[in-house]
Amino acid sequence: MIRILFFGDVVGKAGRAGLRTTLPELREEFKSDLIVANAENVAHGVGITLKTANELFASGVDFLTSGNHVFDRKEQTAEVFEVLSGRLIRPANFPDSYPGKGWEQISVQGKKLLMVNLNAQVFMEKQFSGEIRSPFITLDRILQTAPKSDIIIVDFHSEATSEKRGFGFYADGKVAAVVGTHTHVQTADAQVLPQGTAYISDVGMCGARQSVLGVKTESALNRFLTGERTALEVEEAGEIEVGAVLIEIDHASGKAKHIQSFLRVFPAPVL
Ligand SMILES: [Fe+2]
Numbered sequence: 001m002i003r004i005l006f007f008g009d010v011v012g013k014a015g016r017a018g019l020r021t022t023l024p025e026l027r028e029e030f031k032s033d034l035i036v037a038n039a040e041n042v043a044h045g046v047g048i049t050l051k052t053a054n055e056l057f058a059s060g061v062d063f064l065t066s067g068n069h070v071f072d073r074k075e076q077t078a079e080v081f082e083v084l085s086g087r088l089i090r091p092a093n094f095p096d097s098y099p100g101k102g103w104e105q106i107s108v109q110g111k112k113l114l115m116v117n118l119n120a121q122v123f124m125e126k127q128f129s130g131e132i133r134s135p136f137i138t139l140d141r142i143l144q145t146a147p148k149s150d151i152i153i154v155d156f157h158s159e160a161t162s163e164k165r166g167f168g169f170y171a172d173g174k175v176a177a178v179v180g181t182h183t184h185v186q187t188a189d190a191q192v193l194p195q196g197t198a199y200i201s202d203v204g205m206c207g208a209r210q211s212v213l214g215v216k217t218e219s220a221l222n223r224f225l226t227g228e229r230t231a232l233e234v235e236e237a238g239e240i241e242v243g244a245v246l247i248e249i250d251h252a253s254g255k256a257k258h259i260q261s262f263l264r265v266f267p268a269p270v271l
């Protein structure tokens, strides 16, 4: 059995502290062979920098996926993808002119494992002016053109649970797991689908617990109450939550046998 720990969107300093604090014992507890985290919010809530990505690697994360916020640190994005090539992916259905790759093949326990990142379209097209291609068709293209792999894991970065579940069933039997990210709130629907694909609509996040998706409550409320796009501040104080799934994959068939979600909450460590 191959055991993969996948952590939801890591938000800022609190999220990084959450992984640094919990990973040693979680790796031991779950005997994981691979640790993956979604890093689109790792640099103070928006985007990825080399420093913050390296902090995750130093904490024990092996591989990073991302999503719609991955290009928010424009001046650094090209360098980040160049330096972290092979360990960081961005949605494959974003324009090809953007930095980075949408999939990578890595080796785990002697098996070829393909990590794929896709972004949804529902409620998310506006940000990219309709540039996001269909994740469904892009998945099929990747399955046809990527190097042959024993195990395929998809991070599906999506707002709507309907599109997530639809995508899960579309991918069922074609990949070992579809792991939802982006909404930062863990869903209670972790399951192995009928054709052997592990699925969850959203893994949740790693970040400040007393917050709105990792953002200070007052600054999030300010937007709702004024109707204006006022600045959002990342919450760094208080308890931290770490949301993740453990996926167990059969070594021979490359299909999922089990998926379980968990959310660990603990007092704030010294940041
Ligand atoms: Fe996120």
Ligand SMILES: [Fe+2]
Residues within 6 Å of the ligand: 040, 067, 068, 069, 157, 181, 182
């Ligand atoms: Fe996102």
